[in-house]
Amino acid sequence: MKKQITVTVNGEQHTVEVETRTLLVHTIREQLRLTGTHIGCDTSSCGACTVLLDGKSIKSCTVLSIQADGKEISTVEGLAKDGLHPLQEGFKENHGLHCGFCTPGMLMRAVELLEKNPNPTEEEIRWGISGNLCRCTGYNNIVKAIQYAGAKMRGEETPSTEPEFV
Amino acid sequence: MSSYNILGKRIKGVEDPAMMRGEAEYIADMKLPNMAHMAFLRSEHAHAEILGIDTSKAEKMPGVIGVYTESDLGSMMPLPCIWIPGTGESHFPSHPFGGGVPGGSPVLAKGKVRYMGEPILVVVADTAHQAWDAIKSIVVNYKVLPCVVDAELALEKGAPLLHEEVPSNLNAYIPYGNKEACFKAIEDAEVVIKKQIIIPRTINNPLEPRGCLGVYNEKSDNYTLYATSQSPHNHRLLLGLMILGIPINKLRVVSPHIGGSFGTKGYIYPDMPLSLFLSKKIGRPIKWIDNREDLMRSTVQGRDQKMSAIIAGDSKGKITALYCKSFANLGAYASTIGPGVATAMVGRCIAGVYDIENIFCEISAAFTNTPSLGAQRGSGRTEATILHERMIDLYAKKINLDPAEVRKQNMIQPEQMPFDNRVGWEYDSGDYPNAFEMALKAIKYDEVAARKKEALKRGKYLGVGVNCFVAISGVGPSPQMAKEGMLGGTWGSANVRVHPTGEVSVSIGATNHGQYHETTFAQIVAEELGVEIDKIEVLHSCTRNVPFGQGSYGSRSFSVEGAAVKLASEAIKAKAIKESAHTFKVKEDQIIYDSSKGKIYPKGHPEKAKTLQEISLDLWYGWDIAKVEPALDHTTYFDPPGFNFPYGSVAVEVEIDAKTGQVDIVKHYGVYDVGTIGNLQVLEGQFHGAMAFGIGEALLEQAQYGEDGLLTTPTFREYAIPRATSLPEFETDTTVTPTPHTSLGAKGAGEVGTVGTVSTICSAVTDALSHLDIDHVDIPFTAEKVWRIIQASNK
Numbered sequence: 001m002k003k004q005i006t007v008t009v010n011g012e013q014h015t016v017e018v019e020t021r022t023l024l025v026h027t028i029r030e031q032l033r034l035t036g037t038h039i040g041c042d043t044s045s046c047g048a049c050t051v052l053l054d055g056k057s058i059k060s061c062t063v064l065s066i067q068a069d070g071k072e073i074s075t076v077e078g079l080a081k082d083g084l085h086p087l088q089e090g091f092k093e094n095h096g097l098h099c100g101f102c103t104p105g106m107l108m109r110a111v112e113l114l115e116k117n118p119n120p121t122e123e124e125i126r127w128g129i130s131g132n133l134c135r136c137t138g139y140n141n142i143v144k145a146i147q148y149a150g151a152k153m154r155g156e157e158t159p160s161t162e163p164e165f166v
Numbered sequence: 167m168s169s170y171n172i173l174g175k176r177i178k179g180v181e182d183p184a185m186m187r188g189e190a191e192y193i194a195d196m197k198l199p200n201m202a203h204m205a206f207l208r209s210e211h212a213h214a215e216i217l218g219i220d221t222s223k224a225e226k227m228p229g230v231i232g233v234y235t236e237s238d239l240g241s242m243m244p245l246p247c248i249w250i251p252g253t254g255e256s257h258f259p260s261h262p263f264g265g266g267v268p269g270g271s272p273v274l275a276k277g278k279v280r281y282m283g284e285p286i287l288v289v290v291a292d293t294a295h296q297a298w299d300a301i302k303s304i305v306v307n308y309k310v311l312p313c314v315v316d317a318e319l320a321l322e323k324g325a326p327l328l329h330e331e332v333p334s335n336l337n338a339y340i341p342y343g344n345k346e347a348c349f350k351a352i353e354d355a356e357v358v359i360k361k362q363i364i365i366p367r368t369i370n371n372p373l374e375p376r377g378c379l380g381v382y383n384e385k386s387d388n389y390t391l392y393a394t395s396q397s398p399h400n401h402r403l404l405l406g407l408m409i410l411g412i413p414i415n416k417l418r419v420v421s422p423h424i425g426g427s428f429g430t431k432g433y434i435y436p437d438m439p440l441s442l443f444l445s446k447k448i449g450r451p452i453k454w455i456d457n458r459e460d461l462m463r464s465t466v467q468g469r470d471q472k473m474s475a476i477i478a479g480d481s482k483g484k485i486t487a488l489y490c491k492s493f494a495n496l497g498a499y500a501s502t503i504g505p506g507v508a509t510a511m512v513g514r515c516i517a518g519v520y521d522i523e524n525i526f527c528e529i530s531a532a533f534t535n536t537p538s539l540g541a542q543r544g545s546g547r548t549e550a551t552i553l554h555e556r557m558i559d560l561y562a563k564k565i566n567l568d569p570a571e572v573r574k575q576n577m578i579q580p581e582q583m584p585f586d587n588r589v590g591w592e593y594d595s596g597d598y599p600n601a602f603e604m605a606l607k608a609i610k611y612d613e614v615a616a617r618k619k620e621a622l623k624r625g626k627y628l629g630v631g632v633n634c635f636v637a638i639s640g641v642g643p644s645p646q647m648a649k650e651g652m653l654g655g656t657w658g659s660a661n662v663r664v665h666p667t668g669e670v671s672v673s674i675g676a677t678n679h680g681q682y683h684e685t686t687f688a689q690i691v692a693e694e695l696g697v698e699i700d701k702i703e704v705l706h707s708c709t710r711n712v713p714f715g716q717g718s719y720g721s722r723s724f725s726v727e728g729a730a731v732k733l734a735s736e737a738i739k740a741k742a743i744k745e746s747a748h749t750f751k752v753k754e755d756q757i758i759y760d761s762s763k764g765k766i767y768p769k770g771h772p773e774k775a776k777t778l779q780e781i782s783l784d785l786w787y788g789w790d791i792a793k794v795e796p797a798l799d800h801t802t803y804f805d806p807p808g809f810n811f812p813y814g815s816v817a818v819e820v821e822i823d824a825k826t827g828q829v830d831i832v833k834h835y836g837v838y839d840v841g842t843i844g845n846l847q848v849l850e851g852q853f854h855g856a857m858a859f860g861i862g863e864a865l866l867e868q869a870q871y872g873e874d875g876l877l878t879t880p881t882f883r884e885y886a887i888p889r890a891t892s893l894p895e896f897e898t899d900t901t902v903t904p905t906p907h908t909s910l911g912a913k914g915a916g917e918v919g920t921v922g923t924v925s926t927i928c929s930a931v932t933d934a935l936s937h938l939d940i941d942h943v944d945i946p947f948t949a950e951k952v953w954r955i956i957q958a959s960n961k
Contacts, residue, residue, distance in 0.1 A: 099372070103185055138893055
């Protein structure tokens with residue numbers, strides 16, 4: 001069974017026809033061709049598909065496309081219009097990514113995390129991203145990246161990342 | 167202070183922006199016009215005869231193009247195994263053509279399935295959903311057979327037989343070291359300790375599942391395979407030469423962005439030849455993307471050794487003998503390099519950093535009704551390190567000596583390098599005692615007793631482990647790999663091309679799947695040639711970028727392929743000097759090549775300096791040049807004369823909640839020596855990731871099979887990998903002892919963090935439980951397991 005839905009994605013309105021069984025992540029990736037949102041598991045465990053739905057981070061593999069009808073969706077592609085978002089800058093400065101597969105979901109989760117808690121402790125960050133799995137980094141530098149972005153967004157000085165000699 | 171300008175520096179990754187903006191293209195993101203989709207029907211049973219398959223309903227379903235079983239595959243050959251252990255006995259299912267290459271595993275099952283998840287057929291349809299819908303409508307009639315999932319049981323008389331041609335399910339029996347001398351030393355020893363150590367099955371679980379996209383172009387009679395491949399050239403050779411029988415100049419293999427691998431994606435899988443073969447058959451590109459549950463059931467899995475060990479020594483701490491008999495679980499079929507991973511990578515590594523006079527290790531690899539074994543980050547070396555470090559702890563306890571003292575007493579000293587470890591490896595260089603001292607200091611080893619007391623007041627059992635490891639890396643010298651039974655070259659390759667406009671293109675044989683090769687390899691060239699880093703592009707992961715290449719596995723990329731890049735850069739530099747001497751009309755030894763500024767000039771005349779770009783332009787025109795070939799371009803093939811041996815020491819402090827059994831890692835320190843460093847920030851990232859991997863293995867992960875052979879942990883809900891809350895903040899240090907085998911001096915770096923971590927957590931956890939008279943617990947230390955142990959010993 002098919003149904004027409006209208007969603008605003010990264011500020012742009014789209015009307016698409018979806019099967020009622022289609023998961024939001026598939027509509028985002030296949031119909032809207034925004035492939036920065038990834039699929040890493042079948043059980044809503046990994047968080048690679050995290051996007052913002054009306055400003056709240058959700059795993060888009062757990063939501064049907066028809067549930068998003070009339071709502072606003074933000075994906076990683078819309079995070080920064082020009083240059084880098086402070087979170088992206090933080091990830092770059094702190095090497096918060098290796099293979100990059102979890103990164104879009106991790107970034108979108110962190111957007112909401114910092115919005116709700118602009119100055120989180122390390123523990124709050126760790127719990128805050130505990131629904132997003134990363135197999136490469138050991139999370140050390142992801143935590144630092146989010147701390148960096150938090151400082152930057154609060155207008156504070158960011159931790160130094162000057163190159164060091166070995 | 168390093169003598170390098172660029173090498174080692176924390177240069178930020180050029181790879182970052184694409185991956186952070188969602189622009190990086192992974193296999194699942196690829197789309198071609200008229201593309202069809204493929205899905206697999208996989209076995210529901212661990213061991214069964216296939217009596218019949220009813221595909222009639224599926225064939226008529228919307229969008230379905232075809233259903234294909236093994237009978238539709240024409241002359242397609244089985245997936246080959248190319249590591250046939252070279253020093254003992256081995257048995258394989260026969261290959262249809264006979265000859266030296268064994269039939270590793272069938273592309274699609276023929277009459278019988280031997281593990282749950284084995285592919286039986288594929289459906290090709292217009293969309294992935296349609297292919298899946300059709301798969302669900304297919305009925306397979308099975309006759310379920312008795313199965314065996316344990317390697318030791320598989321070798322027992324009367325065990326269910328997997329392959330008719332393989333007697334007793336024995337794939338390989340390989341001895342390492344001197345049996346007689348070892349047994350004699352054990353017989354003569356004052357102290358002898360025996361222990362069984364079981365290292366369970368684990369699954370790499372990169373966050374991106376596997377996938378491929380096969381394209382046949384009828385007009386040019388060319389094939390292109392886009393695939394999550396750690397080794398595009400090798401996969402091209404195996405596909406062209408051994409499986410599909412197509413000339414390899416007609417086949418291009420390309421890896422798009424890869425979302426992690428850790429060994430998984432280095433293997434040949436059925437989807438690769440199938441997508442190419444069926445693309446030709448139906449005249450459309452065919453895409454296949456795996457899902458997590460099938461990944462857990464059908465990609466190669468890791469570890470799985472059942473070791474019985476004996477350590478012997480005197481009462482003062484001198485180890486005189488180490489013996490290990492292990493049963494390795496190879497799975498149902500020999501994967502691309504599975505048998506070597508299960509044998510040599512363990513057997514030749516059991517000496518660790520110790521000078522042990524008498525060593526013997528014998529490994530029996532058995533076929534069982536489980537998915538095939540393959541490499542997992544730190545493969546072989548992690549298991550071997552657990553073995554020697556555990557046995558040393560037990561020995562120290564028995565003779566009532568501090569385990570750190572026993573380690574020091576038996577450690578190989580720097581002046582003993584190069585060192586023959588007596589089971590087949592020659593260690594190239596290193597200062598093991600220094601690393602160990604650094605780790606002892608970092609964990610404040612002298613103050614452990616006081617911390618234990620304090621923790622107990624909080625209801626926590628505190629334990630500390632400080633371990634040492636050495637991890638063979640940098641596969642490798644091809645002749646030596648041939649002796650180990652590797653059917654393949656393992657050298658490095660690189661092309662460095664200085665464009666007449668000044669930019670440099672570097673093509674490498676390595677394949678990136680998260681290691682930041684585009685940044686680190688550029689640093690080698692920038693250091694050598696003095697070209698700005700943002701003018702250097704690194705091309706990789708495509709069989710057209712570099713003539714031949716061997717890919718990335720076994721921590722070889724930077725240490726072997728990087729060494730080739732360095733050699734190619736040196737050749738470019740030498741040619742530039744020759745050309746400059748001609749231009750400036752001086753002798754070559756009068757030319758100064760200032761790599762820090764990218765200036766080339768005659769001695770004493772820096773004002774005359776030319777840049778590499780100007781020289782490249784001269785060589786491009788070729789009007790009046792030195793006696794050299796025109797163009798500034800060089801390709802190198804480099805086979806390292808020996809393996810390299812990164813090493814280090816790890817210190818871990820754990821606290822175990824006495825009430826819940828929860829193990830918390832409160833401090834995790836590692837000092838690693840990987841020789842010359844490419845980029846310290848990237849390197850630390852590799853350490854962290856590998857340490858996290860080791861923590862997962864030590865505390866959480868296990869692929870569990872029931873007696874019926876069914877995997878009971880097929881999703882992330884049952885198979886736990888570490889979350890941010892499971893891990894501590896890692897502390898790392900580096901020391902630098904370059905390998906003498908290459909001019910770059912780098913050693914393998916991607917796996918060391920795992921190798922040292924797992925055994926050290928074992929030491930720390932047993933130390934924490936020592937007051938309960940516990941001397942060994944097998945990993946993983948889940949809260950439930952530890953809680954049960956605490957409860958049992960309280961009674």
